[in-house]
Amino acid sequence: MDTEKNPQVEARVFRASVGPHISSGESVPHIMWTVSAALLPAAGLSIYYFGLPALSVLVLSIVSAIVFEALAQKLAGAKITISDGSAILTGLLLGMNLPASVPFYLPVIGSAVAVIITKQLFGGLGYNIFNPALIGRAFLMASFPRFMTTWPLPQGSLSLARPDAVTGATPLGILKEEGYRKLLSHFASRHDMYVQLLLGHRGGAMGETGIVALLFGAAYLLYKGYITWHIPVTFIATVAVLTAVFGGDPWLAMLSGGLVLGAFFMATDYVTVPQLKRAQVAFGLGCGIITALIRLEGGYPEGVCYAILLMNCFTPLLDRAFKAKKFGEASAKA
Amino acid sequence: MRITSFKGGVHPPDNKKATASLPIVDAALPERVVIPMSMHIGAPAKPIVGVGDLVKKGRKIGEAQGAVSVPVHASISGKVMAVGNFPSPMGVDAQAVVIESDGKDEWADDISGHDDYLSLNPDVLRNIIKEAGIVGMGGATFPSHVKLSPPKEKKIRYAILNGAECEPYLTADARLMEENPGDIIEGLKIIMTILRVTDGFVGIEDNKKAAIKAMSAEAGKVACELMVETYYERDGIQYEVPKGCKMGVKVIPLPVKYPQGSEKQLIKAVTGLEVPPGHLPMDVGAVVQNVATAAAIYQAVRFGRPLIERVLTVTGPGINEPKNLRVRIGTLFEDVISQCGGINKKAAKVVMGGPMMGIAQADFGVPVIKGTSGIVALSEKEAVNVMDFGPCIRCGRCIDVCPMGLNPSVLGRLIEKGRFEEAKEYGLLDCFECGSCSFVCPSGRPMVQFTKWAKRELARKKAKAS
Numbered sequence: 001m002d003t004e005k006n007p008q009v010e011a012r013v014f015r016a017s018v019g020p021h022i023s024s025g026e027s028v029p030h031i032m033w034t035v036s037a038a039l040l041p042a043a044g045l046s047i048y049y050f051g052l053p054a055l056s057v058l059v060l061s062i063v064s065a066i067v068f069e070a071l072a073q074k075l076a077g078a079k080i081t082i083s084d085g086s087a088i089l090t091g092l093l094l095g096m097n098l099p100a101s102v103p104f105y106l107p108v109i110g111s112a113v114a115v116i117i118t119k120q121l122f123g124g125l126g127y128n129i130f131n132p133a134l135i136g137r138a139f140l141m142a143s144f145p146r147f148m149t150t151w152p153l154p155q156g157s158l159s160l161a162r163p164d165a166v167t168g169a170t171p172l173g174i175l176k177e178e179g180y181r182k183l184l185s186h187f188a189s190r191h192d193m194y195v196q197l198l199l200g201h202r203g204g205a206m207g208e209t210g211i212v213a214l215l216f217g218a219a220y221l222l223y224k225g226y227i228t229w230h231i232p233v234t235f236i237a238t239v240a241v242l243t244a245v246f247g248g249d250p251w252l253a254m255l256s257g258g259l260v261l262g263a264f265f266m267a268t269d270y271v272t273v274p275q276l277k278r279a280q281v282a283f284g285l286g287c288g289i290i291t292a293l294i295r296l297e298g299g300y301p302e303g304v305c306y307a308i309l310l311m312n313c314f315t316p317l318l319d320r321a322f323k324a325k326k327f328g329e330a331s332a333k334a
Numbered sequence: 335m336r337i338t339s340f341k342g343g344v345h346p347p348d349n350k351k352a353t354a355s356l357p358i359v360d361a362a363l364p365e366r367v368v369i370p371m372s373m374h375i376g377a378p379a380k381p382i383v384g385v386g387d388l389v390k391k392g393r394k395i396g397e398a399q400g401a402v403s404v405p406v407h408a409s410i411s412g413k414v415m416a417v418g419n420f421p422s423p424m425g426v427d428a429q430a431v432v433i434e435s436d437g438k439d440e441w442a443d444d445i446s447g448h449d450d451y452l453s454l455n456p457d458v459l460r461n462i463i464k465e466a467g468i469v470g471m472g473g474a475t476f477p478s479h480v481k482l483s484p485p486k487e488k489k490i491r492y493a494i495l496n497g498a499e500c501e502p503y504l505t506a507d508a509r510l511m512e513e514n515p516g517d518i519i520e521g522l523k524i525i526m527t528i529l530r531v532t533d534g535f536v537g538i539e540d541n542k543k544a545a546i547k548a549m550s551a552e553a554g555k556v557a558c559e560l561m562v563e564t565y566y567e568r569d570g571i572q573y574e575v576p577k578g579c580k581m582g583v584k585v586i587p588l589p590v591k592y593p594q595g596s597e598k599q600l601i602k603a604v605t606g607l608e609v610p611p612g613h614l615p616m617d618v619g620a621v622v623q624n625v626a627t628a629a630a631i632y633q634a635v636r637f638g639r640p641l642i643e644r645v646l647t648v649t650g651p652g653i654n655e656p657k658n659l660r661v662r663i664g665t666l667f668e669d670v671i672s673q674c675g676g677i678n679k680k681a682a683k684v685v686m687g688g689p690m691m692g693i694a695q696a697d698f699g700v701p702v703i704k705g706t707s708g709i710v711a712l713s714e715k716e717a718v719n720v721m722d723f724g725p726c727i728r729c730g731r732c733i734d735v736c737p738m739g740l741n742p743s744v745l746g747r748l749i750e751k752g753r754f755e756e757a758k759e760y761g762l763l764d765c766f767e768c769g770s771c772s773f774v775c776p777s778g779r780p781m782v783q784f785t786k787w788a789k790r791e792l793a794r795k796k797a798k799a800s
Contacts, residue, residue: 012677014684015719016425016696018782020769021689022346022502023718026776028727084724126725126777275730275743319744326739326761327340327598328608331618 028125032085034226036092038217039265043096045200045210049154050100054206058095061107065091065115072120086125090114093133096207096261097305098140101152106144110136130312131272134305141305149173151203168203171256172301180249197255207261218264230280231273231287232263238288239295246296259291262304272312279318286311340599342737343591344770346502346690348541352656353505353649358513360660361673363439367409367664369395370422370430373703374469375476376402381431387414390442392640394465395431404467404477409642409662412436423667423686423693423700430701433664447637456528459635466634467641467704472496472507472595472624473687475705478631481623482528484616490529491619494604495522495628497538497545498588498595501688504708506645507625509658511538511545514629515552519583521628523556524635526581529621534583535604536625541590553583592690593768597622599737611764626707641704648674652681652711661702667709668698682714689716690769724777732771732781738764742771742781749784754791762788 047054069087073080082088094110114136122128141148153168171193174183187193196202200209207214221227236254243253253259267273267287274283287307294303372378379396383389389408396406412435422428448454454462464479484490495518499507511518522534536553538546588594588603598609600622607618615622623631626644633639642663649656654675661670667684671677677684677698685692686700687707694717702709732742740761748757762785771781 012681013696014682015694015717017683017694017720018767018786019685019687019689019691019693020773020782021683021685021692021694021712021718022716022773023778024344024346024774026731026774027778028724028776031727031729031776081724124725126727270727270729275728275733275741324733324736324739324741326611326764327602327737328610328613329739331608331610 029083029085031226032089034224035221035265036085036089038221038226039092039096039207039214041213041216042207042210042261043092045213046096046100046206049200049209050152050206053152054100056104057098057100057102057107057206058092060104061095061098061111062088062091064108064111065094068112068115069120072116073124076120078124081125084125087115090119090132090136093207093265094136096265097133097137097205097258099148099151099205101150102140102144102147106140106147109143110140113139126271128271129315130309131266131269134266134309137305138309151205153203154201154209170204170208170301171197171202171252172295173203175252175256176295176301180252183252194251194255197252205258207265208256208258211255211260214260214264218260221264221268227264227268228277228280230277231267231284234281234284235263235267235287235291236260238285239292242289242292243296246292248296253292253295257295257302258304262308263287266304267308267311272315274315274318274322276319276322276324279322282318282322283311283315286314339589339591339594340602340737341739342735342770343593343599344735344773345590346592346773348590349502349649350505350508350541353503353647353658354508356505356509356656356658358506358509358645358658358660361662361665361670363435363437364410364662364665364669366412366415366432366434366666367662368420368430368432368666368701369406369409369664370420370428370701370703371396371406372422372424372428373406373475373663373705374404375474376400376404376480378429379403379406381417381429383414383417383431385414385416388412388436389414389433390440391642392445392638393442394640395433398464402477402480404464404469404479405640406431407467407640407642408433408442409664410435411438411440421697421700423695423703423706425693430664441639445638447639448635451635452523452527454527454635456530459524459528462635462638463631466630466639468627468630468634469641469704470624471626471630471644471704471707473691473705473707475703478623478627481621482525484529484621488616489619490531490616490621491533492601492605492621493522493526493529493531493534494600494620494622495525495534495536495625496595496597496600496622497536497542497549497625498600499542500539500590500592500595501690501692501707502592503649503710504647504688505649506647506658506707508542508545510626510629510645511542512548515548517629517632518549518625519552519556519628520636521623521630521632522583523581524631525621525623525628532581534581536583536585537588537594537600537604538585539590539594540587546585546587550585553585556581556583592770593737596737596766596768598766611761644702644704644706646670646702646706647708647710649708650681650685650711651713651716652677652684653709654678661706663704664701666699666701667695670702670709671698671711677711680713681711683712683717685710685712690773691767718772718778720778720780720783723775723779726777726779729776731774731776735770735774737768737770738766740765745788746771746779746781746784749788754788754795757788758792762792
């Protein structure tokens with residue numbers, strides 16, 4: 001075409017396709033970064049409590065998750081997608097599930113199990129059945145039980161000392177081994193116990209402490225619509241109700257262990273939980289029942305990790321059981 | 335009346351500001367037009383003119399083939415230069431008649447209309463609409479006379495005009511409603527006469543206040559009487575709507591939400607009824623036509639003018655002077671765009687229709703057809719690249735927005751694996767390709783492409799089996 005003669009409509013070839021040609025602008029990296037950012041207050045609080053060792057565990061698990069993701073994809077001849085942020089989130093979540101005092105090779109091994117075995121071997125992002133970070137944690141729990149159950153106590157300031165200088169049991173551990181009365185004796189009053197648990201002034205994995213910071217991040221994700229109430233609220237409420245029914249302290253049940261971290265950040269992982277809202281309520285209910293069962297009757301003081309992993313198995317079944325309701329289906333029956 | 339909107343839907347930025355207040359202007363008479371024989375759903379028309387023939391505007395140049403087909407007419411007066419395959423905005427080359435203008439723009443001699451159009455026999459009216467080549471002008475291009483011929487056992491109670499115009503950027507229907515509400519309402523009265531219904535509705539999205547005002551004023555004047563007697567049986571009871579029953583037209587403001595202008599979603603908003611999966615609007619007693627189609631029906635019945643021009647919106651960041659233009663069918667995109675100040679460097683994708691359901695064109699050598707509601711030049715920033723998509727992360731956003739209550743995430747995964755039959759069980763055929771799922775998908779998955787592909791493969795398999 002003579003572009004001189006008609007400069008306005010120059011000859012260009014455009015991308016042809018069917019619609020839609022516009023999008024909401026939402027992207028996988030944006031989601032992953034947002035969820036990671038929502039975990040930062042809690043991560044920051046754990047670094048404050050447990051000092052530089054906490055920082056090093058977090059950095060190690062994140063960096064190794066990225067490296068293993070790239071390595072696995074390179075070996076498989078697949079496109080390297082570390083920029084989608086999902087490996088970073090997996091690494092961060094794994095780190096939050098560890099005590100700050102673990103030796104350096106634990107986060108590395110955990111990341112390898114999480115990223116290579118749980119995620120990439122199952123087909124990569126979107127295809128894994130189990131929550132990668134939780135499988136990583138479960139593997140470490142089974143392989144290194146001593147490291148995984150030695151809980152540093154918060155120091156209350158940025159400390160360079162190895163935090164295992166002062167260790168202690170978690171509140172749930174004390175509850176399991178020595179009973180409620182003994183646990184209560186560690187605090188000035190019942191009210192003081194709740195406050196201390198909320199603020200994270202107690203032993204535990206990094207993500208178990210600082211509940212107030214976790215709730216802050218969770219509130220942001222709820223507000224932004226990245227997660228919905230269905231799983232976390234059902235999960236936590238079920239644990240509280242069952243604990244109360246069996247004579248326990250529901251407030252202690254809600255504020256202790258990894259329940260808040262698990263319910264808001266792990267049981268809401270899109271890939272491994274049901275898609276339909278009603279199925280999600282059933283999923284949350286199942287998680288709550290298993291957690292309460294393990295805590296009340298099982299050998300372990302805490303059951304959130306296994307509860308979520310067990311319910312991950314039921315995700316396809318739940319999605320099938322609660323099929324989406326089609327437009328016009330109701331009037332078809334009438 | 336309480337409006338029950340549908341579940342789901344999306345809210346893309348409407349971007350209608352550039353053209354919402356621009357009056358419709360007549361485009362310059364094109365020097366040549368390329369008129370495809372297939373501008374409708376159904377069998378393409380057959381050319382009945384040859385190279386060298388002199389035609390006047392409104393003259394039939396293509397004959398309808400079969401029941402679901404419409405004829406095609408010359409949109410300018412001049413000489414037939416070619417009959418052959420030419421690029422079409424639908425994506426594949428199609429048989430077309432090329433006419434070069436003689437500059438006179440004369441109507442054919444046999445164009446004549448009816449003053450007393452509301453007293454015509456419904457069959458006569460249907461035939462006029464068919465012979466005028468009228469199809470759904472919202473973009474679906476289904477022949478209007480077929481929609482207006484429901485089988486006898488289907489009692490139609492609602493005649494609904496679609497003025498939702500829920501696609502971003504487009505303002506052609508809104509301007510038409512503001513400027514020519516009379517034509518539209520008269521067209522609706524003709525539709526009501528054909529369907530023998532007394533209740534007419536016009537659904538308009540609530541963001542088009544001026545259109546709602548203009549249409550309401552015009553609808554308020556409707557006080558005519560149904561001039562043909564009608565009776566029907568339903569559940570064993572004989573109903574009669576005697577001659578002389580008053581017609582009434584209501585304008586229904588609709589919630590602003592895409593795809594509010596989809597037929598089934600519109601029916602739900604206006605009547606509260608849901609068309610069951612696999613059924614047609616007439617199964618719940620509704621017939622829907624676009625507002626521009628109604629205006630074209632009026633032009634055809636009152637003045638005998640076939641569908642040879644339409645209003646479209648030329649807009650988007652890539653267009654220098656956005657406009658609402660009345661354009662002759664067959665005018666090439668390049669001739670339309672050059673009247674709108676041309677295209678600029680921002681243009682990355684040029685879409686026929688709206689950015690949600692329109693078809694992006696490779697170049698501008700394609701003609702405006704009966705279903706061209708707009709030409710939208712999108713910028714690189716807003717235009718998605720469908721080649722660039724990732725795996726489904728099962729976030730469920732698509733399920734939340736699907737207006738048909740489907741699970742696009744599962745559909746996409748099944749189709750990717752070639753499991754079309756299973757996709758069908760998950761409601762593939764209920765999908766009308768509104769693209770809401772792709773719009774919200776963080777992985778940018780091309781759900782509409784998947785769906786079209788799967789539907790075609792299923793149809794191919796079925797054809798093979800029979």
